[in-house]
Amino acid sequence: MILLTCPNCGTRNVSEFRYGGEITKRPNPNTATQAEWANYLYVRKNVLGVMPEWWCHQSGCGQWLIAERHTKTHEVLKTYVWEARPQE
Amino acid sequence: MAIQAAVGRLPETPSQVINREKIVDFVFDGKTYTAYEGDTIASALVAAGVMTFSRSFKYHRRRGLLCAAGACPNCLVQVGDEANVRSCTTPVQAGMKVEAQNAMPSLDVDVMSATQLVDSFLPAGFYYKAFIRPQALWPTYERFLRQAAGLGKIDPDSEPGYFDKIYKHVDVAVIGGGPAGLRAALAAAKSGARVILMDDQSSPGGHLRYRMDEIDGLPAYEYVAKMAAELVGFSNVEILTNTTAVGRYDRNWVGAVTGNRLIKLRTKALIVATGAYEIPLLFENNDLPGIMLGSAVQRMIHLWGVVPGARAVVVSANRRGLQAALDLIAAGVHIEALAEMREEPDADLIRKLSAEHVMIFKRTTIKRAWGIGKVQGVSLESLHSGQIHEFPCDLLLVSTGYTPANQLLFQAGGKLRWNEQIHEFTLDMLPSDVFAAGEAAATHLLEDIEREGELAGLQAAQFAGFGGKIEKVTFLAAKVEERRAERIPWTQIHIAEDEAKKDFVCICEDVTRKEIKQSIQEGFDSVELLKRYSTVSMGPCQGKMCNINAIHVCAHYNQKTVAETGNTTSRPPVTPVTMGALGGRLMEPVRVSPMHDWHVKHGAVMMNAGLWKRPDHYGDPSAEVRAVRERVGLIDVTPLGKFHLRGPGVPGLLERVYTNRWQKLDVGRVRYGLMVTEEGVVLDDGVTARLDDDFYYMTATSSGASGIFENMEWNLQSGWSYDVHLLNVTDLRAAMNLAGPRSRDVLAKIIQGVDLSNAAFPYMSVRQATIAGIPVLLLRIGFTGELSYEIHTPSGYGLHIWEALLKAGEEFGITPFGVEAQRILRLEKGHIIVSQDTDGLTNPFEAGMEWAVKLDKQDFTGKASLLMANQKGVTKKLVGFEMPDGTIPEEANQIVRPGNGPIGLEIIGRITSVRRSPTLKKVIGLCWLPTEMSEPGQEFTIRVRGQMKTGRVVPLPFYDPDGLKLNS
Amino acid sequence: MWKLIRHGLNGNKPLPRMWRTHDLKDSYDVVIIGGGVHGLAAAYYLAKYHGITNVAVLEKRYIGSGGSGRNTTILRSNYLTPEGVAFYDESIKLYENLSVDLDFNVLFSQRGHLTLAHSDAAVRTMRWRAEVNQIQGVNSSLIYPDEIAKLCPHLDLSEHPRYPILGALYHPPGGIIRHDAVVWGYARGADERGVHIHQLTEVTGINVENNKVISVQTNCGTIKTGMVLNATAGWCSLICDMVDVKLPITSHPLQACVSEALKPFLDVVIVSGSLHVYVSQSDRGELVMGASIDPYQSYSLDSTLGFLESLSGHMLELFPSLSRVKILRQWAGVCDMTPDYSPIMGFTPVEGFVVDVGWGTYGFKAGPVSGKRMAELIATNRTPDLIAPFYLGRFEDGALIGEKGAASVGH
Numbered sequence A: 001m002i003l004l005t006c007p008n009c010g011t012r013n014v015s016e017f018r019y020g021g022e023i024t025k026r027p028n029p030n031t032a033t034q035a036e037w038a039n040y041l042y043v044r045k046n047v048l049g050v051m052p053e054w055w056c057h058q059s060g061c062g063q064w065l066i067a068e069r070h071t072k073t074h075e076v077l078k079t080y081v082w083e084a085r086p087q088e
Numbered sequence B: 001m002a003i004q005a006a007v008g009r010l011p012e013t014p015s016q017v018i019n020r021e022k023i024v025d026f027v028f029d030g031k032t033y034t035a036y037e038g039d040t041i042a043s044a045l046v047a048a049g050v051m052t053f054s055r056s057f058k059y060h061r062r063r064g065l066l067c068a069a070g071a072c073p074n075c076l077v078q079v080g081d082e083a084n085v086r087s088c089t090t091p092v093q094a095g096m097k098v099e100a101q102n103a104m105p106s107l108d109v110d111v112m113s114a115t116q117l118v119d120s121f122l123p124a125g126f127y128y129k130a131f132i133r134p135q136a137l138w139p140t141y142e143r144f145l146r147q148a149a150g151l152g153k154i155d156p157d158s159e160p161g162y163f164d165k166i167y168k169h170v171d172v173a174v175i176g177g178g179p180a181g182l183r184a185a186l187a188a189a190k191s192g193a194r195v196i197l198m199d200d201q202s203s204p205g206g207h208l209r210y211r212m213d214e215i216d217g218l219p220a221y222e223y224v225a226k227m228a229a230e231l232v233g234f235s236n237v238e239i240l241t242n243t244t245a246v247g248r249y250d251r252n253w254v255g256a257v258t259g260n261r262l263i264k265l266r267t268k269a270l271i272v273a274t275g276a277y278e279i280p281l282l283f284e285n286n287d288l289p290g291i292m293l294g295s296a297v298q299r300m301i302h303l304w305g306v307v308p309g310a311r312a313v314v315v316s317a318n319r320r321g322l323q324a325a326l327d328l329i330a331a332g333v334h335i336e337a338l339a340e341m342r343e344e345p346d347a348d349l350i351r352k353l354s355a356e357h358v359m360i361f362k363r364t365t366i367k368r369a370w371g372i373g374k375v376q377g378v379s380l381e382s383l384h385s386g387q388i389h390e391f392p393c394d395l396l397l398v399s400t401g402y403t404p405a406n407q408l409l410f411q412a413g414g415k416l417r418w419n420e421q422i423h424e425f426t427l428d429m430l431p432s433d434v435f436a437a438g439e440a441a442a443t444h445l446l447e448d449i450e451r452e453g454e455l456a457g458l459q460a461a462q463f464a465g466f467g468g469k470i471e472k473v474t475f476l477a478a479k480v481e482e483r484r485a486e487r488i489p490w491t492q493i494h495i496a497e498d499e500a501k502k503d504f505v506c507i508c509e510d511v512t513r514k515e516i517k518q519s520i521q522e523g524f525d526s527v528e529l530l531k532r533y534s535t536v537s538m539g540p541c542q543g544k545m546c547n548i549n550a551i552h553v554c555a556h557y558n559q560k561t562v563a564e565t566g567n568t569t570s571r572p573p574v575t576p577v578t579m580g581a582l583g584g585r586l587m588e589p590v591r592v593s594p595m596h597d598w599h600v601k602h603g604a605v606m607m608n609a610g611l612w613k614r615p616d617h618y619g620d621p622s623a624e625v626r627a628v629r630e631r632v633g634l635i636d637v638t639p640l641g642k643f644h645l646r647g648p649g650v651p652g653l654l655e656r657v658y659t660n661r662w663q664k665l666d667v668g669r670v671r672y673g674l675m676v677t678e679e680g681v682v683l684d685d686g687v688t689a690r691l692d693d694d695f696y697y698m699t700a701t702s703s704g705a706s707g708i709f710e711n712m713e714w715n716l717q718s719g720w721s722y723d724v725h726l727l728n729v730t731d732l733r734a735a736m737n738l739a740g741p742r743s744r745d746v747l748a749k750i751i752q753g754v755d756l757s758n759a760a761f762p763y764m765s766v767r768q769a770t771i772a773g774i775p776v777l778l779l780r781i782g783f784t785g786e787l788s789y790e791i792h793t794p795s796g797y798g799l800h801i802w803e804a805l806l807k808a809g810e811e812f813g814i815t816p817f818g819v820e821a822q823r824i825l826r827l828e829k830g831h832i833i834v835s836q837d838t839d840g841l842t843n844p845f846e847a848g849m850e851w852a853v854k855l856d857k858q859d860f861t862g863k864a865s866l867l868m869a870n871q872k873g874v875t876k877k878l879v880g881f882e883m884p885d886g887t888i889p890e891e892a893n894q895i896v897r898p899g900n901g902p903i904g905l906e907i908i909g910r911i912t913s914v915r916r917s918p919t920l921k922k923v924i925g926l927c928w929l930p931t932e933m934s935e936p937g938q939e940f941t942i943r944v945r946g947q948m949k950t951g952r953v954v955p956l957p958f959y960d961p962d963g964l965k966l967n968s
Numbered sequence C: 001m002w003k004l005i006r007h008g009l010n011g012n013k014p015l016p017r018m019w020r021t022h023d024l025k026d027s028y029d030v031v032i033i034g035g036g037v038h039g040l041a042a043a044y045y046l047a048k049y050h051g052i053t054n055v056a057v058l059e060k061r062y063i064g065s066g067g068s069g070r071n072t073t074i075l076r077s078n079y080l081t082p083e084g085v086a087f088y089d090e091s092i093k094l095y096e097n098l099s100v101d102l103d104f105n106v107l108f109s110q111r112g113h114l115t116l117a118h119s120d121a122a123v124r125t126m127r128w129r130a131e132v133n134q135i136q137g138v139n140s141s142l143i144y145p146d147e148i149a150k151l152c153p154h155l156d157l158s159e160h161p162r163y164p165i166l167g168a169l170y171h172p173p174g175g176i177i178r179h180d181a182v183v184w185g186y187a188r189g190a191d192e193r194g195v196h197i198h199q200l201t202e203v204t205g206i207n208v209e210n211n212k213v214i215s216v217q218t219n220c221g222t223i224k225t226g227m228v229l230n231a232t233a234g235w236c237s238l239i240c241d242m243v244d245v246k247l248p249i250t251s252h253p254l255q256a257c258v259s260e261a262l263k264p265f266l267d268v269v270i271v272s273g274s275l276h277v278y279v280s281q282s283d284r285g286e287l288v289m290g291a292s293i294d295p296y297q298s299y300s301l302d303s304t305l306g307f308l309e310s311l312s313g314h315m316l317e318l319f320p321s322l323s324r325v326k327i328l329r330q331w332a333g334v335c336d337m338t339p340d341y342s343p344i345m346g347f348t349p350v351e352g353f354v355v356d357v358g359w360g361t362y363g364f365k366a367g368p369v370s371g372k373r374m375a376e377l378i379a380t381n382r383t384p385d386l387i388a389p390f391y392l393g394r395f396e397d398g399a400l401i402g403e404k405g406a407a408s409v410g411h
C-alpha cells in the first residue's frame, strides 16, 4: 500500500487519505474563455512520472497536502502543505 | 467398520508429527477412516491405501497424491461445505466429511472420463472452433459444457464462520522458516531488530524437517530444530507457524493468512526465504496415481510414518532423489530400479544404494508409465543408447527438479532471469527493502543457504537501521558468490519427441505437451499468449507445478532458449485465500442519532440514509403529514451536516463556496445557501446562521456533509488564506425539527431565554436559548412550509430534548414524523432534493434556482461555468406538475412524445419526484421538461408502466404559495 | 466442427497460424496504435467493409495485453442516456453475430445481467434506466426481491444485510464473453484480409507537419502514414502528448480477481453499485469479480491487498455462503477515465490523427461498434451519427453526456 507522509501525523497508509487529483491552475473566472475554462475543468496532464497532486488526510487530521508521487512506481518523493510548495 | 489408517505405519521416530495415542475418525467418500491426530487428510488416506484422490478437470482422469506440499491440484477435496481443500496440508479432524471432487457419479466410476477417448478431437482452443453454427444452438451447447465445469461445490446454507484481521509492524519480516529463514531471523534478531518469522507449516525447519541426512553430527530435522529453538529465545522475535504470506504489496505491505485470520504486516525490510517447489517431469501418463514427487514421499515417511507403496521405481536427477531412494529402502520398500538422468551422480549416495543392491541405470530417464487406474509399471529409456527397460511397480518416485518459490520476490518487483548454467530463475535485481535467501534465491547447498540467510538477515536489519558492520556483510557476500558456481546443476526438462498420448504439462487444466505444441503452431508463441490460449497454469496450482515445464516446452517448439522465452507474470495471492479471511468481520459502520432507540421503541420503520439509520415513518406517513399541516410534528434531523465556522474570514469563505451573497448577514439571521461544483453542477444546499460577529453555524445535507467539509478545508488550505477556523460538529450535535402551526405553542411551554413572537424572532433567524435546562440553538427555518423551528443541541441531550418536546406537545397532538412525511411536505412546498430532482449535469438555472445565484459576485466556486450556462440559456427546466386523472406515476418515469424510436417514442423529460398529496388531495410532482413546454397549463405525456398518461405543468409551490404559513 | 473432426482424423497436422508476423513496412495507409479489441476491430472492419487493407496494428506487448485481456467481460446495453443506449445496443447486436462473423467462437453467454439496488435512490435510478431502455427497444426492467431470488437463489435477499437488496435492473441480453477470443478472432480476421499485426512494437513518437500527421516512430523503425488511430485506452494520454492533443482523461487502475473453479451455481451477472462489486461465474466455474477504480491516478499494474479485502467483504454481504471460497488470482488494468463516463471518439485538431479512447471501465463491450464506426470514419472522412455525441469538443462546448450514474461501477 502506498505510504504518504502527512506534515502533521507522519507517514500513513494511503487508505487514510482522500485523493484530490492533479494540481491545476484556475484561470480568472471573469475573463476566462470557454476553452480556457474547459481546459481547467477537464484537461489533465495524466503524466507517467512524477506529478504534484492533492491529498487530504481524511481519516487523520484533515490536512490537505501536496504529494509528488510517481504514477507508476508509486514512490512518493515529497509531501508538503500549500504554503511550503516550491515557487514556480 | 472404519478403515484403519493406523496399520502399516513405520515405527515411531522423532521427526514424525502424529500422536499415536489419539485416534480420530473421519469420512471420505462415504467410508469411515481412522487417522492419528497430526495426520493430514492425505497422509491418513495414503496410509489407508487410497490412491485416487480426485478426478481431473477436463478428462476426469484419476489423480493421486503428488506433491504433498499444498501446491498441486491432485488432492483437492470437498470438506463439508468447503470446496477445493488441499488435503495434503489440512489436518484431519474428528468427524470431518471429506468428498472427492469432480467425480461423476463417483471417484471410481466417472462417466466423464470418456472424454479422454476423443481427445484427439479436442485440440487446444477446442471451444473456440466448435459450436459456431448454427448460432441458435450455442446456448444449448453452452449449458451442457457448463455442467461439466468447476471442481468443488457451494452449499447455499453454509454459515459464514468467524474471520478476523490483525495488523503487525516490524523491522524485519522473514517469510519461510527453513534453514535460510531461520538464519536470517537469528541474524536480524541479534542486531536488535523486531523480527517476525512466518512459516506455513506447523513448525519451522523447511525441507530439513523431513530429511534424515546428518548435518554436524545430527539428523537434519534435529539440526534445524535446534536452530529454531535458539530463535525462540529472543524476546524481539515473533514466530508465526501455520501462517502463509500470500502477497507482497506496495511498500512492503504483506498479507498473510493463518486459519481464519488475515495478517496485515508492514515491515521495513522483507526477507523472502520461501524455499523451492519440487516439480513433475514430462512423460507419458505422468499423472497416474502412484506417481509421487521425491519430497512428497519423504514427507509421508518422515512426518507421518506412512509408506506409499511396496515396489518402487525411482527417477532421479539430483542428490535429493537419491536420498529419497535411500529413505524408501530404510522404510522397507523394494526398489525395482533407479533411473538417474545425470551422467555422474553423487558417488557417495550411489555407493550406498549399490550396497543395498539397487539396480541403477545412469543417464537414463523415464519414457512412460502405465497402469489401469494407478501406476503398474514403467519403461525407462537410456539417454545414451535409447534402450528400453521395463519394470513393474506400485510407486514411481520422481525427483528431477526444483524451482524457486520466488513469487513474493516477483511481486516485489524483483527482476528474475533464467540462468542457463543452473537451469533456474535467479535474481538480477531486488528493491532495496527486499532480500532473498536460500532456495527461493536458487541457492541449494545447505552451507550456502545458511550463509545467505545470515547475510540477508544482517543486511535487512541494517536497512531497517540496526547493527551489522559493513565489512562482515561484504565478506559473507563474497563467500556466497564463490559458492554459487559449485552448485548442483539441476536437470533440464527432457522433452520426448514421440507423440505420446498423454504427457501432462499442466495437471490442473489437463494440458498436454501436444496441445502446447499446437497452440504455438497457431501463433500463440509467447508465454503470455500461450497461457491464455491453452489455459496452462491457469488452474489451482497457479503455475507452481507447470510453469517451468510450460516455458521449456514453449522454448523447445519455438526453437529458442528459455531465457529468450521469458516468464509469465506471477500474480498474488501466492496460495488461494478464502474470501472470509480477506473480508474479515463485516465492518459496515452504522450511524444512529441519540434518539435512535426511541424511534425503534415507538414503532418507527427505519431506513438507510447513507451510513445513517433514519425513521422512514411511524406507521402512517399521511397521518404524519396531516399532523404537521394541522397541528405539530417533530422529526429527527440529526444526520444533517453541521459545522462551526469562526473567524473574520467567514463571509469570504461563504461567498466562495456558495453561489449567493454572504457579506451582509446580520447576527441572528439565517440564510439559505446553494453550492455548485466548479462545473456549475448543483452540489448541495443548506443554511448558514450567524450566531455572533465571528461565529457562524452551517448545515449541509447528510450525504454531502463530509465532502463539503473537506472542500471547505481545501479552500482554506489551498492558498485562499481566509482567516477561518472550521469544525465539523455533525457527530457532536443532535438536531430535530418542530414543525406545524402549533410549534410555537409547544416551544413556549418549555423554552427560556427567547422571545418567540413573530416580530422578535421572525422567519430565517436564529436564537440561542435553553430548553429544559439545556442550551439549544434555535433556527426558525423549515423545509415543510409550516412555522417551524430546527433545534440543535449537544448530542448527549438529544433524547432529553426530544422527549421534553413531545411531552410539551402532547396537549397539541404532537406527532413524530419520518423521512417519508418530510418528502411529501417538501414536495407540496416545491423544494428540490439535490441528486433526486437534480442529476450529475444539472445547473441552478435549469433547477429554477437562479434566485440563489449571484453572477455579479467577484468570484465563487463554479462562477465561470455558470456565467457560460447563463449565456447559453436553458433548454430544459425542472417544474411542478399534477396529474389531472389521478394516476400516480413512478419516480423516473419518462416524459415522451411520438418519435421514431423502436417503440415510436422519443424521450423529452422525466419525473423526479411524485406523491399523492394528503393535503391537496391530488397527485403532484416535479419533472424535467423542455423549456418550451414548461409553462403552467401545458400538458405532456408520461409513460407510466407502459401506458401513456397526461400530466399538466402547474406553478410552484403547490402549497401556500405566498409563504403565509412560514411567516406566521 | 467438421474441420475439427477432420483435423482429429488427420493425426493432428499443424494448424494454420491465427496471424502472421511481418517486417514493418515503410508506409501504411492507416496505422492503428494499440492491439486491444478496439484497435483490432477497427482494423478488421477497415479491411472487411472498406477494402482498406494496407493497415498496421502496432502493439507494444502482445495483443490483448491491455484492458482487453484484463477485463471482467461484462457486456450489456442498459445504459442511462439515449445516446449511450443506442450505441451500446449496436455493439451487443454485433457481438451476437460475432462468432459466425469471425468463424471463431467467442463464447458470448447472454446469461442475464442484474444491477442491484440497495437504496430508494438506487431503485429510482434503476427504474430510470429501465424506462429509457424500454423506450429504446432494449430488454430491461426493474424487478423485486421475489423475482431476483428466482434468478439468483444464492443472494442474501433478507432484511439482515446492512444494505438489503430492494430491487434490481434486469437485463436479459447482458452477459459475459471470452475476451481473449474476441481479440484473437478479430486479429485473425484482420490478418486474413491483409492487415499487419506487429506485436512488441511500441510507438515512441508521431511526426506532424503543417498540423498533419506524416509518420509514426516505433522501437522497430519509422512508418510513413497520413492516418493514425489512437486506440491505447489507459495509455492514450501518452500518445496524444506526442501530437499535443489535450485530453480530459486520467488513468486509473482497475482491479479484478478470480476464485478457484466451483460447480456452476451463479447463472446471472450480478452488479452492485453501492457495494462496489460485480461478479459472474465463467464457463470454467471460476467466479470473476471486480470493483470500482482505484481512487488515484496511476499507470501501475500492481494489485493491492485492500482491493481483495473490500471486494471479499462486499461479496460476502451479497453471498454469505461463499466465505470459504478461495481467491486464486488478482490483477489490474489501467483505465482511461473521462469526466462524463463516456468515450471520446472522432477527429482531433490534428489532421490525420483520430482517437477512440476514454473507455474507462466499460469499453470492452463497445469494441465491435467502435471498431466498425471508427473504420467508417476513417474510410469516409466523416463522423457517423451514432458516435457523433462522443466528439472530443463536447467538453469545451459543455455538451457532456450524463452517463455517470449508470457507468460508474456498472461496467
Ligand SMILES: Cc1cc2nc3c(=O)[nH]c(=O)nc-3n(C[C@H](O)[C@H](O)[C@H](O)COP(=O)(O)OP(=O)(O)OC[C@H]3O[C@@H](n4cnc5c(N)ncnc54)[C@H](O)[C@@H]3O)c2cc1C
Pocket: C033, C034, C035, C036, C037, C038, C039, C058, C059, C060, C061, C062, C063, C064, C065, C066, C067, C068, C069, C070, C071, C072, C073, C074, C075, C201, C202, C203, C204, C231, C232, C233, C234, C235, C239, C254, C255, C256, C290, C332, C333, C334, C335, C356, C359, C360, C361, C362, C363, C364, C365, C366, C411
Ligand atoms: C479489471 C478490468 C475490468 C473491466 N471490466 C470490463 C467489463 O466488464 N466490461 C467492459 O465492457 N469493459 C470492462 N473493462 C474495460 C475494458 O477492458 C477496456 O475499456 C477495453 O478493453 C479497452 O480496449 P482497447 O482496445 O481500447 O484498449 P486495450 O485493450 O487496453 O489496448 C490498448 C493497447 O495499447 C497498447 N499500447 C499502449 N501504448 C502503446 C504504444 N505506445 N505503442 C503501441 N501499443 C501501445 C497496450 O499495450 C494495449 O495492448 C475493464 C477493464 C479492466 C482493467
Ligand SMILES: [Zn+2]
Pocket: A006, A007, A008, A009, A010, A057, A060, A061, A062, A063
Ligand atoms: Zn494528518
